[in-house]
Amino acid sequence: MLLPKEKLSEALGALAAEANVIAPVKWEGDVFFMPYKGGDVCLEGNGKLPPKDVLFPKTEKMYSYSIAKGTMTEHNDAAATILFGVRSCDAASIERLDKVFLEQGYKDGFYSAKREGLAVIAMGCDKPMATCFCTSMGIDPMKAEVADVQMCPVEGGFTVEAVTEKGKEIVKKWDSLLDKKSKAKPAKVECSLNINVPEDFEKKLMDMFESPIWDDVTKACLGCACCTYVCPTCYCFDINQDVHGDEGTAFRCWDSCMFSDYTRMAGGHNPRPSKKERLRNRYLHKLAYYKDRHGKYLCVGCGRCIANCPAHLDITAFAEKAMEVE
Amino acid sequence: MINEIKNACLKAFESGEVGYIIGWQATRFADKTTPLFMRSAEDVEKLVWNKYCVNSTAKYALEDKYPEKKIGIILRGCDSRAVARMISDKQLKRENLYLIGVVCDGKEDPICATCSHKTPVIYDVLIGQPTTEEISPERFAEVEKIAAMTPDERYNYWAVQYDKCIRCYACRNVCPACNCVECYADQYRTGWQGKAHNRAENQVYGLTRAYHVGDRCIECGQCERVCPMNLPIMSQTRKMLKDINDLFGPTECGLTIEEAPVLGEYDLNDREEFM
Amino acid sequence: MCDHNHNDPNHVCTCSDNPLVPQVCKVIKITAETPDVKTFRIQTLDGKKPFAPMPGQLAMISLLGVGEAMFSITAQGEDWIESSIKRTGMLTDALHEMTEGQTIAVRGPYGNHFPVDDCKGKDILFIGGGIGLAPVRSFIRYAIEHREDYGHLDVLYGSRSSADLVFKDDLFENWPKVEDLDVHLTIDRPEEGWNGSVAFVPAFLEQKAFDPAGKKVVLCGPPIMIKFCLQSLLKMGFSKENVITTLEMRMKCGIGKCGRCNIGSKYVCLDGPVFTMSELDELPDEK
Amino acid sequence: MSVKENWEPKILAFCCNWCTYTGADLAGLNRMKYPENVHVIRVPCSSRVNPQFIIRAFQKGCDGVMVCGCHPGDCHYATGNYYTRRRFMLMKRLLEHNGIDPNRFVCRWISGAEAAKFRDVVTQVSNQIKAMGPNEKFREPYYLEKEAE
Structure with a gap:
């Protein structure tokens, strides 16, 4: 299925109605993952900062307390978020963080609340940057690890493929915008920077x-x-x-x-x-x-x-x- | 030019007084060089001199305060002012350094447009013809642009910049005027600098650092070069330099090695505003 | 390692569903062990134990408004846990100015624990240096409560001066009464009124010349003491898998997430703090 | 931002112990009335005031900051206020460069005998800031949230 390029902002607008959508937007001269408020998205290269602060914010309140009353109230208000435009490398990083925060010994309450409310719309990479070397680290630029919806840039638009249940719901919302007949396939992509990492x-x-x-x-x-x-x-x-x-x-x-x-x-x-x-x-x-x-x-x-x-x-x-x- | 520098380095090694020399070497990217620490004659082969030698070589000498042999440093104009800055701040000893001055031809760095000292101010050996120097009229252009705004516009302009700041402290670690043994921001137990990443703490860090180095800033532009978020850090220190020029007479920092900082001294007939 | 499955009914911990949020408790008893060490007995507001730690496990104790730090739990009773804290920093200063009845916040228990099972049926030599006796004491008390599971017990403990000996009531009254348990005490410098041994712990250890057969060693103290004690133990023929120690590292989260207490790929707060010397040799030696 | 009618500005005044603090004390002795929304902090010398105190003061909710010291030449430590003069001439302009209204940061020389001057300066600054309204700039998130409630 194909989502035509010019329908992209309309598609994102539809999602932004229910959940807050985070997308790569040009701000102050660079591309950052920021709340999407209409307008166009910038899909060249990658965000200057990774999208990890959606799940692991720069500063996050944990609990407030009153010393005299000895009371303690937890702050854990995670709203449903849709992360759009995540490249395979950043999607892989979300998978690495999941292992740390959700499995390694304990489940981190703050991270897991945000993670459950998160839907990831991955975007394949057709023009890797000079400093990218994800293929050497075993990552496929066109197939993200934790994607709910996998999109890949092709001629005139983006292929759309729902991977998980959450992904299917999102694609359902885009039903009217999708061109179902297109059989376009993303081209294979290789990074210019390569290191062949030996076994162990x-x-x-x-x-x-x-x-x-x-x-x-x-x-x-x-x-x-x-x-x-x-x-x-x-x-x-x-x-x-x-x-x-x-x-x-x-x-x-x-x-x-x-x-x-x-x-x-x-x-x-x-x-x-x-x-x-x-x-x-x-x-x-x-x-x-x-x-x-x-x-x-x-x-x-x-x-x-x-x-x-x-x-x-x-x-x-x-x-x-x-x-x-x- | 590169061969003369290489010969100077080889001569320095032959003299036996120099332990290692700091220069630049190529990286896998054509538009980037990285600092090179040459310990012997073979390393000198890796030395490069092109328009991408933008890293400042001077501050690495601070990590080796008691070297057995002299530390060799290849200095462009701004690096030599950095060395002069650290010597007059009593952080480096002149006798520990062997300085190879190179007249700079301007690098791939926006600050070079307003550079007023292409010829090194301090060196043991000079390579290249000294050029005539004059202070660029564009020196305070950025400051005047901000001065033209209303106070609220100015505050919002800076608020957006400090919203971007990620507090990686690269500007502090690269600045030759920021040479305290232990930075106030690292003593976070005393509460001077909070650890939280929000606009307020970034503003305190930004303004405090601007104030700490403002009167000793040599305008080398490294802080703006290294900032991953492209904050206009120089315009804070240049604002202070502009005020120092207006209030206490024209000053350029880091030109000699016994230069007391402007805020470290006083003058009986300074302007009187607080009467 | 107590891997914290919260649906196991008899597992008591303060994790709720968010391990980083502590539980408010109160300090019911403060005993001043030495001029710079105090023992804090902690109980929940409704008079129960915040959690049931295994010997050697740690607790993240925080004074609301000051800070949070990891301390070993040196003892536990029916409805309290105890932790001995030496005055070294900002938080410990504030803790030492506390009065009984004040509130404190606690979360835990964290880390693995002393290998109580594979020490069963063996003699155990407990070696402590200064405040290092606090974590070791949790295993000594466990061994005394399950006295029949363990062979001959030796407690070898040294500190700077006699005033710096912690848990004096245990050392002089309670433990000597326990059958088949010998207490060996030493101090670093001679003092009048002290007729016991005067020597550094490693030297004192060599004087005692313990026979390594069937004996496990539990060792904790300042890094310099651990280093020299290990050399003496190896000289006496002890093998490294039988020497168990508990490590000290800067810890912030206590649940293996914040990344700072790693030695190589192991996290001291999650895979430790208890390691055998052979395990330590496999890790890179970050001093 | 609707300014609550009975809004009282919060002004911090660093007063040098040897001159201004004595002047303020004298003002109190002579029953001189000066606005009570000025919080005085006694410092050994006006040059003890670290520029970071000023930034932190605005952060923690102050609407105006004053630094008062001895007249040049009267300093108990001989040269303290010469450094203060340079330091806060530059600080005032740097704050202005960052959007703080210069009237919110006042530095004045007030000697031990000038009780009336202390009262006049403090009253004048307090009215000035009251006219300007609360300071919204540099506020710590804690205070911004508290005002939002």
């Missing part, structure tokens, strides 16, 4: 913990948190209190393993004192630790860290250098 690369990386390669790979790093905050699969957070006299609110907010106080303990001891240990921990988490635990790489090849790194570091250049080390 994570075992090799974990044995390289003491190797001297880390000194010169991390030397140019500035130790900022740019790569972690643009990364779709980074999920570290900090818990803090916003206190006003007798009452206060505990909130959780994005945090980064690249910050100096991330692992600093009360007595002052810090197992990761300098940017070398921190960047090593970040690279190993992406390419080794997560795979050792869940069987898939935590890096989905979206290339945002390569595009935004102030010192122009590059996780794929690191991976290739690590492959040469015996």
